[in-house]
Amino acid sequence: MNQQTDTLVIGAGLAGLVTAYELLKKGQRVCIVDAQPREKMGGLAKIAFGGMAIVGTPEQKKKGVKDSPELALKDWYSFAEFSDDDIYPKAWAKHYVEHSLEDVYYYMKALDVSFLPAVNWVERGLFIPGNSVPRYHIIWGCSARLVSQLLAQILPFESDKLQLVFNSTVEELTRENRKITGCKGASQQGKAFEIKAENTVVACGGFTGNIERVKQNWPTDWGKAPEVILNGSHPGNNGVLHDEVARQGGQLTHMQDMWNYAAGIPHPEPEYEGQGLSLIPCKSALWLDHKGRRIGPQPLVTGFDTNYLCQQLSQQEKPYSWQLLNKRIALKEFAISGSEHNPMIRDRRLSGLLKELVFGNHRLFEQMSDKSAEFVVADNLSQLHEKMNSLTADNAVNLDVLTRTINDFDAMVARGKHQWNDDQIRRILHARQWGSDKLRTCYPKPILDGSPLVAIKVNIISRKSLGGIQTNLHSQVLDNANNPLAGLYAVGEAAGFGGGGASGKRSLEGTFLSGCLLTAQQAAKALT
Ligand SMILES: Cc1cc2nc3c(=O)[nH]c(=O)nc-3n(C[C@H](O)[C@H](O)[C@H](O)COP(=O)(O)OP(=O)(O)OC[C@H]3O[C@@H](n4cnc5c(N)ncnc54)[C@H](O)[C@@H]3O)c2cc1C
Incomplete structure (x- = not known):
């Protein structure tokens, strides 16, 4: 031709x-x-x-x-x-x-x-x-x-x-x-x-679909690129x-x-090898390292500086981290970027969108609990701990550490708003002052509230050059x-x-x- x-x-x-x-x-x-x-x-x-x-x-x-x-x-x-x-x-x-x-x-x-x-x-x-x-x-x-x-x-x-x-x-x-x-x-x-x-006119898109190249171009001041992206x-x-x-x-x-994201999970039905989904991390989830410790001293909260989140996670000992939350939080805050997982917006179904906003996104919660191995749901903490360790197969999460992490956070929340002293909570309260964020961000409450527990194993995911x-x-x-x-x-x-x-x-x-x-x-x- x-x-x-x-x-x-x-x-x-x-x-x-x-x-x-x-x-x-x-x-x-x-x-x-x-x-x-x-x-x-x-x-x-x-x-x-x-x-x-x-x-x-x-x-x-x-x-x-x-x-x-x-x-x-x-x-x-x-x-x-x-x-x-x-x-x-x-x-x-x-x-x-x-x-x-x-x-x-x-x-x-x-x-x-x-x-x-x-x-x-x-x-x-x-x-x-x-x-x-x-x-x-x-x-x-x-x-x-x-x-x-x-x-x-x-x-x-x-x-x-x-x-x-x-x-x-x-x-x-x-x-x-x-x-x-x-x-x-x-x-x-x-x-x-x-x-x-x-x-x-060259309109061929970026290069971040080539993970080897993403790793080669990893910002030098961030250290070595994570093994899994x-x-x-x-x-x-x-x-x-x-x-x-x-x-x-x-x-x-x-x-x-590069504009990569901090919370990716493997696509449960991938079209190509290594395909990931980028989660919009829940603001109310605790972001934990591979052992179950809260990453800090500055707690990681989405919506403020994505680049900082990626840098912090890229410098963790393991290429993955955990988002720890409960079903109540997930229903209100959990979302996935892209049209595939936002059918109400994609198909312009206003009543469906409003229903999900008011009553929670049960559709996405059920879909991910059924299909994604990384989306771990359990009735109690010891069961959750067991499932987390069996997913990574490295027994890295220690039940005592995990229990202490959650109890410390919950105890602080339970002291009441006049004694809250935590940067994640400060940012949640700030976010909730803006109407559309309030709709999608929970008022601070203890994580252990009787609702099923959720742990999501996340990796960095490439996106834009x-x-x-x-x-x-x-x-x-x-x-x-x-x-x-x-x-x-x-x-x-x-x-x-x-x-x-x-x-x-x-x-x-x-x-x-x-x-x-x-x-x-x-x-x-x-x-x-
Ligand atoms: C899930 C997801 C959610 C996103 N959400 C947002 C968002 O909310 N807001 C936002 O601003 N951005 C978002 N983005 C990013 C945005 O979609 C892209 O940056 C943008 O669409 C890139 O458009 P493009 O035309 O430059 O490149 P592309 O869409 O990548 O198109 C490039 C085309 O070039 C073709 N091509 C490449 N190499 C060759 C070759 N050698 N020969 C022939 N053809 C070739 C490819 O097949 C492709 O069709 C998102 C991206 C993804 C994946």
Whole structure:
């Protein structure tokens, strides 16, 4: 197969689709090539949750949140810990906060994609300030809804300007007279292909589906990477095209900066080896080490600094840790990221969603207790201890230690709120001051309250590459002297969501799907 087109887009994920859509609207001929089959169009956005950091929305205003690009940029810079050299990441951060309302929120509204009225307050910061205000918006229908609305616009072009090539892996970029001229690769059947194009856009996603590579890029100041890291991306997101861009002279930056999560469990019905599910850890659960001791001195609580959680867990003696809670807490707080385990939001079933919020998520509790070996449920502490040890087969949890850990916490809680002196409780109370967090966070009560006990064995799980191919604000790929490589662009996660690392060390959360939209739009503007 040999083809000629105006713009070649490598990758049919969200970033690739938005690039293609914008170019098709302007009359260009576009070819999208993807290693996966047609039904996987949308890439990770098809299975993602759909949380987006957006600044200054009507939803925020309705909740009395006063947000502005200036405030968001201040928060972003704080969390990112940029260095003086981060010229392009900083430029992309500024672009994001200044354009998220128009180019993300209203862009999506025009595609008939809306958001839940609740605005969540995530990544508030721990030792480093994060989001000063709630700005995490959830797509009603998850990001799968955005993908399907986009496809409804794009696919009609297939009869004319759009060529779709599936099950075909790009192996190299081609080049003539210092200009990138397309790509070569092979289909799943091993048939070679070449596509020639005026311009090429790399939209291949990140590299965190390649766990060996995640380990190689593990932040050096965190010590050795944990022996076990679950895969929360996709094996096709392997970094092969990052290397190819580098071979062509493009610059890769911030490859050590990744947005992994602290609480993964193996997918009970995996599609590929090592596939994990990322839990939204329960704020009220005690986070314990392999022996059953509470990790500290700073107790680990989600929602403040994900990067800190990963760093702490990566430095534990064993590659796993435990979340200890009870059924009462699990019903209110336990959740799993992604559309698969949030069917009420994905399928836009309002009454089902409200029922789960009010009466607890019995569906997810039953599903995990039935299917996940890591989700251990027991009637009493000695039974729980036995089950925990039989799961790890290392007898590491000591019953006396476990009993003391829980009793110490429960005794403190039982003293009453005027004598509470615990950082986890302080943060729970702070979180509960914000309406949507209150709905999903229990008021502090003892763990041993007669409700069945739950222990969840968790490992670190990979997710997003914050670093990647360095680009300027036109999404042009830059060489080591920061000059654009003629004919080559990079968008979405491949480009570290802009500039090869728009988030720096930490994301304010929900900056990824929007980052795909913004980088794709900029590339398309530059190409037309
Ligand atoms: C479970 C889950 C939940 C998430 N939740 C959120 C969230 O709530 N908010 C948020 O902002 N982000 C979230 N994310 C992250 C977000 O979904 C991704 O960062 C984003 O969708 C990446 O889009 P992309 O187009 O850059 O790359 P991808 O979606 O990874 O698409 C890349 C495409 O390129 C193709 N490809 C790769 N290499 C080749 C090759 N050599 N040849 C041909 N094709 C190739 C792949 O097959 C794939 O289709 C989540 C991710 C997951 C997995």
